Amino acid sequence: MANTQELAARIVQARRTHTLIDPGSLASCKPANADEAYVVQQLVLDELGGCAGYKIGAPSPTAAPQCSPLPATKVFGAATGIRRSDYARIGLELEIAFSFAEDVDHRLSEQADDVIDAIDTMSVVAEIVDSRFDGWPKVDPLLQLADLQNNGALVIGDTRPYDRNFDFSAPRLSFYCDNHEIFRGTARHSAGDPRRLIAWLVARTLETGHSIPARTVLTTGSYTPFYIATGPGVVRGTIEEFGKIEFEIK
Template identity: 40%
Template sequence: MSAAFDAGALARLFVEARAHRAKLDTLPEGARPSNADEAYAVQAETLRLIGVNIGGWKVGAKSSDGPIQGALLPADGVHRSGAHLAMDAFGRAGLELEVAFTLGRRFEPNRGPYDDAAVLDAIESVHASIEVVASRFAAWPDIEKPWQLADLQNHGALIVGEGVPYDAAFPFVAPAMTFTSNGVPLFHATPANPAGDPRRLLAWTVNHSVSHGFAVERGTVITAGSYTGIAFPDTPGHVVGTIAGLPPVELHFA
């Protein structure tokens, strides 16, 4: 991390933008993250300033063997299926349909590393989830990647459906699904997670968390990348995501 970078200064800007539903045009000198380590420091400081617990993680990768990155999620931004959220609270907001996992054990901070088998064995349940993608930057998505990562990887809110017990035979690479707003499809392509099997992202998330001094509590939700790409609804609506084998997830976007 460069000596000139001030993670706290950027975190304060993000917290103020969230509180006032404001958008940032640019960042001042000294508050411009240039790499992932600086971005992750901002994430941690943002949650500290907000004063809420970690409610979960969002994690993803651009390819089936590519690098992984993620963001911790404030507990007050993680909602149950059926949540009512105001579109204007986010500015320009996108929606993604994802598979999320709930872990059934605690992983202690500053322990590990844990291998895939240990983390997969900890999966308690699997859920359909809707990620509300939103940015604190006016020019998003034309923003530097480390800036987006610092901004909790463009996190607005997460809506999590009811879970079912984990079954390793579930078709995680290519599940059948639909995603609609007021009955109108939000995507038309074949569903696919660019990370491939999203379970490959879980051990990274646990190890990233504990290595940064954060426990992974029992019940932690990890949402693991979009199968549908990002959709930008123009009007309020009743959004429903269905993934075969999982209970549906619903969002009332007003």
């Protein structure tokens, strides 16, 4: 436990000071497995003031997902914009997030179809990807998992009632940073239908005896190539037949 506490303290300090950690300095406190990385996540979150969401991802339609809580102070609406000085780097990804109208607890079936049918809203979101480690992305995956899966912030755009008939596996979309086209066309999600990630998170949460509060934001991974913004500008994303997001990097 002391090792997980040491790593969590280093990550929290890096977040607060906007400095980077040398992964080579962590030989004594690197997580031995995913369970230890998840312990570090919770210790970091406790220091940062609580949870407003989760990010969930999987590299393929059959791969096992992983997740991370999102600090409440780093989940906000697009009108707020983001400040470059708050991040070591500003990576941009366009995603879809979901939420439930009621608390997710033992009253909800663990059957995937029932979980998906209970979704209440869906939102166009952009994840700000950042890492507390020098040399990223060439960093041990367990360190990245401990570091809230490289989350910097989540910016929320248009939100609408959940549409179960929307094509979540291959939507048409566009994503720009100023005049730079990050992506335009039909996108493919690495996890296939990203809603399977929601069902997985609910099952994992219920298995551990916990719950997910109503309106917790659950974002499900990028539809677009990863792009690092190098200066101030305006980020614009559109998912056709769904909605938009627009925010400023100050």
